[in-house]
Amino acid sequence: MARFAANLTYLFTELPMLQRFAAARRAGFDGVEILFPYDLAAKELLQAAHSSELSFVLMNTPPPNWAGGPRGFAAEPGNEERFRHDFDRALRYAQLLKVRHLHVMAGKAEGPDARATYLRNLAWASARAPEISLTIEPMNRVDMPGYFLDCFDLAGQIIDEIDVPNLGLQFDVYQAHMIHGDVIDTWHRHARNVRHIQIAGCPGRHEPRAGEIDYAGFFRAVDAAGFSGWVGAEYTPRTSTEAGLRWLRSA
Ligand SMILES: O=C(O)C(=O)[C@H](O)CO
Numbered sequence: 001m002a003r004f005a006a007n008l009t010y011l012f013t014e015l016p017m018l019q020r021f022a023a024a025r026r027a028g029f030d031g032v033e034i035l036f037p038y039d040l041a042a043k044e045l046l047q048a049a050h051s052s053e054l055s056f057v058l059m060n061t062p063p064p065n066w067a068g069g070p071r072g073f074a075a076e077p078g079n080e081e082r083f084r085h086d087f088d089r090a091l092r093y094a095q096l097l098k099v100r101h102l103h104v105m106a107g108k109a110e111g112p113d114a115r116a117t118y119l120r121n122l123a124w125a126s127a128r129a130p131e132i133s134l135t136i137e138p139m140n141r142v143d144m145p146g147y148f149l150d151c152f153d154l155a156g157q158i159i160d161e162i163d164v165p166n167l168g169l170q171f172d173v174y175q176a177h178m179i180h181g182d183v184i185d186t187w188h189r190h191a192r193n194v195r196h197i198q199i200a201g202c203p204g205r206h207e208p209r210a211g212e213i214d215y216a217g218f219f220r221a222v223d224a225a226g227f228s229g230w231v232g233a234e235y236t237p238r239t240s241t242e243a244g245l246r247w248l249r250s251a
């Protein structure tokens, strides 16, 4: 049975970041994710998570300019030194927060050089931090044009080629639907590599309940596969966060 984490970059944004933790606990979540926590003191975040008895489940490696701009740069040729420096910075945060998964973002790039760079950087990062689970997540090209990792099959090849226990797939159901259409087929092809799941409805990336994605069928497949990890709620509420949480109460 999966456990649910609130992505606090998307949910409870009615409140300042540190107050979102208690709101997530009251709503029934057991964990939290934050995309880029770097402008907040790790100590304060840890304290907020502790006092609400929430696990810190996921954060992302820093993009080159995390206040905006492209997401990550692990696949960007020529930026390897910067990647290592920034990865170490993300790792320090992740260790302080006792984060379960660190999502290493690929950034915008294409072609064989980008693939080779991505492989080298991921192999280096997974050897650098064997105690932490690293994830990679394909992003659809409508929301993120030019993003290197734009296909679940490519992610599967990369994970298989590096072949280390601490590198796996972040299966964002919204992304799978946008990229491949058939979420359940994509799940069956990649379930063995999945370490973390994220959910949102489509179209619009709102609450997971309504829309084109068959979440009841998806969760049957997830349970049948014996997945016991975390499911992150990564969507933009249609109105208020609270008003859209019926899906969680019936999960
Ligand atoms: O956009 C997504 O689906 C993600 O999970 C990323 O972490 C956003 O940066």
Ligand SMILES: [Mg+2]
Binding pocket: 137, 172, 175, 198, 234
């Ligand atoms: Mg996602």
